[in-house]
Amino acid sequence: MICPYCSHSETKVTDKRDSNSSIRRRRECLKCGKRFTTYEDIQNSDLFVVKKDGRRELFNKDKLLLGFIKACEKRNISHDIIEKNVKIIEEKIRKRGKKEIKSTMIGKMAMDRLRRIDKVAYIRFASVYMDFQDINDFKREIKEVIA
Secondary structure (H helix, E strand, O other), rough: OOOOOOOOOOOEEEEEEOOOOEEEEEEEOOOOOOOOEEEEEOOOOOEEEEEOOOOOOOOHHHHHHHHHHOOOOOOOOOOHOOOHHHHHHHHHHHHOOOOOOEEHOEEEEOOOHHHHOOHHHHHHHHHHHOOOOOHHHHHHHHHHHOO
């Protein structure tokens, strides 16, 4: 590991902590003595999303995260809760062990998580995901959420 302060190539690890899918290492440069933190993540194999029109694209966790953030905008929901739920969905997808997943399945997983977090965020997401056309679509979904 190269020191970000002096570019020396020798460092020692002073502390290591594991988290779910990454490792945090606290390092000290053997030349200048300054400390810095590195993170090591597991690189997952490529996963493709099959869109409604049959197109395939690489799974992008950030795209799912952005959808959650937009749905939860101006709601009292922490970014940590949003990230945790996106991570839960990604883990479920990857545990399936398949190289492809339909976008509709991801959408259903997202709606299920949002319904548990916040009903308003759920309705916001559902209105885009299910392509609500008029107020009756909103009324129908709200009745189902309330029931």
